[in-house]
Amino acid sequence: MSNPSKPHETVLREVKVEDAVGLTLAHDLTQILPGSFKGRLFSKGHRVTAEDIPKLKDIGKEHLYVIELAPGDLHEDDAALRLAASLGGEGIVYGEPHEGKVTLSAARPGLAVIAREVVDGINGLGEIALATIVGGRFVQAGEALAASRAIPLIVPEAKIAAAEEIVARYRTAHGGADPIGVKPLRRMRAGLLSTGTEVFTGRIADKFGPAVRAKLEALGSELAEQRFAPDDRQTIVNHLYYFLERRYDMILVSGGMSVDPDDRTPGAIADAGAEIVSYGTPMLPGSMLLFGYLEGVPIFGLPGCVMHDPYTSFDVLLPKVLAGERITRQEIAAMGYGGLHR
Ligand SMILES: Nc1nc2c(c(=O)[nH]1)N[C@H]1C(S)=C(S)[C@@H](COP(=O)(O)OP(=O)(O)OC[C@H]3O[C@@H](n4cnc5c(N)ncnc54)[C@H](O)[C@@H]3O)O[C@H]1N2
Numbered sequence: 001m002s003n004p005s006k007p008h009e010t011v012l013r014e015v016k017v018e019d020a021v022g023l024t025l026a027h028d029l030t031q032i033l034p035g036s037f038k039g040r041l042f043s044k045g046h047r048v049t050a051e052d053i054p055k056l057k058d059i060g061k062e063h064l065y066v067i068e069l070a071p072g073d074l075h076e077d078d079a080a081l082r083l084a085a086s087l088g089g090e091g092i093v094y095g096e097p098h099e100g101k102v103t104l105s106a107a108r109p110g111l112a113v114i115a116r117e118v119v120d121g122i123n124g125l126g127e128i129a130l131a132t133i134v135g136g137r138f139v140q141a142g143e144a145l146a147a148s149r150a151i152p153l154i155v156p157e158a159k160i161a162a163a164e165e166i167v168a169r170y171r172t173a174h175g176g177a178d179p180i181g182v183k184p185l186r187r188m189r190a191g192l193l194s195t196g197t198e199v200f201t202g203r204i205a206d207k208f209g210p211a212v213r214a215k216l217e218a219l220g221s222e223l224a225e226q227r228f229a230p231d232d233r234q235t236i237v238n239h240l241y242y243f244l245e246r247r248y249d250m251i252l253v254s255g256g257m258s259v260d261p262d263d264r265t266p267g268a269i270a271d272a273g274a275e276i277v278s279y280g281t282p283m284l285p286g287s288m289l290l291f292g293y294l295e296g297v298p299i300f301g302l303p304g305c306v307m308h309d310p311y312t313s314f315d316v317l318l319p320k321v322l323a324g325e326r327i328t329r330q331e332i333a334a335m336g337y338g339g340l341h342r
């Protein structure tokens, strides 16, 4: 008989495996065979049979738990599921809970959004863990973004409520935005002006067009037009105005981005009246990249490495622009930490 004056507490009763036949498992049981298998040998809810006993002993189980959950306590799977469900929104799918873990994955391709303050806040609570990828990068559909996990088998519900409170505060402060999500990318039409007298006169073949086209197409956008110009400031400005007239969603200018007298691109972009967010980007490769807005249209000055390097500052900023983010100087400044890739 329960005593109504005494609050009911969760009971974890240990049962010898030999005596466990007929009992249902209180949690998933993991087997690890290094190099060949790691995963559930038995699932939560499995009814133990006599044949299971040697297998249980093989994975080191002499005892099993029988759980009587008290109100106010959560099983690890339910804790992980509630935590995961509180975090994600549009563009997120949830895996089945197993071994106290739930994975949040991208339901569609796009820009992964992970609010670091929420991740840090939740991990500061203890007893629950949230591991994520670094946000702000392009992810394919199906890629895992985060996994929530309960550390003990039984988690006080108050712990999950505290995590939900952190998430709710974030949503309130950010206009209802989900702390973990995938922003879809817009299909943009870009105009590319390739500068360089050596390319314009046909001394060498153009390598920028194919590289930029491939990078745009990989993210679902399009190189609508490529033009060529010699290293002449006014000629470059005229081509930029032409691109504005064509109403392209994005303007790209390649070459002439560094320190030679023939490097006219940054000056021309400024002459055209662009608001330059940053000339110079603290990432290698791609340090000579320029980013700005010309009459509100995102404009990039692309340095030579974009032709041959698969991952440059252009590849970091492009998916953010396609996701409709407004790029700030502060954000570009923050690219330096972790930005050395060669
Ligand atoms: N003394 C310094 N040298 C360099 C610096 C620096 O700060 N100080 N920066 C380096 C970085 S980083 C880069 S990136 C490169 C080149 O930057 P640019 O954008 O100015 O490139 P260009 O000078 O115009 O051309 C370099 C190279 O690439 C060829 N090129 C250019 N466009 C095309 C094209 N459309 N198709 C094929 N090939 C192209 C060009 O002919 C040159 O050979 O500067 C570093 N040096």
Ligand code: MOO
Pocket (backbone or CB within 6 Å): 283, 284, 285, 286, 287, 288, 289, 303, 304, 305, 306
């Ligand atoms: O801007 Mo350079 O593009 O770092 O190789």
